[in-house]
Amino acid sequence: MILLRTPERDERGATAVEYGLMVAMIAIVIIAGVTFFGLAVSDLFLIPAGVFKG
Template identity: 60%
Template sequence: MRSYLSAFATSLRFDQRGATAVEYGIMVSLIAVVIIVAVTLLGGTLHDTFVQVQCSVGSGTFTPAAAGAAGTASCAP
């Protein structure tokens, strides 16, 4: 019985499937962090761009955001 448990423990120690799953998990979490940071940094700029496009399509008057105040652009009809 003891030799069976010893052989089982040895096979678990050299099994690489769990390590691969952990590596993929770390990679996915790093990609998620990069996406969150990019959206946070570019969110205001993207908002201003979409407001400008909305004004262009709807023939409105676009008022750009003040310097350093991304995300505050407006559109008047």
């Protein structure tokens, strides 16, 4: 009897690419969040700093 087997494929390269894309997307979200919220947080600290300065 001849058994038909599907050839096993090496998916390590595809997995590495997928992880790389996920890391890139997470980095983009973090950079966008820090840029957006960083300006707002900076303003929160500048207002009280002006009170103590004068």
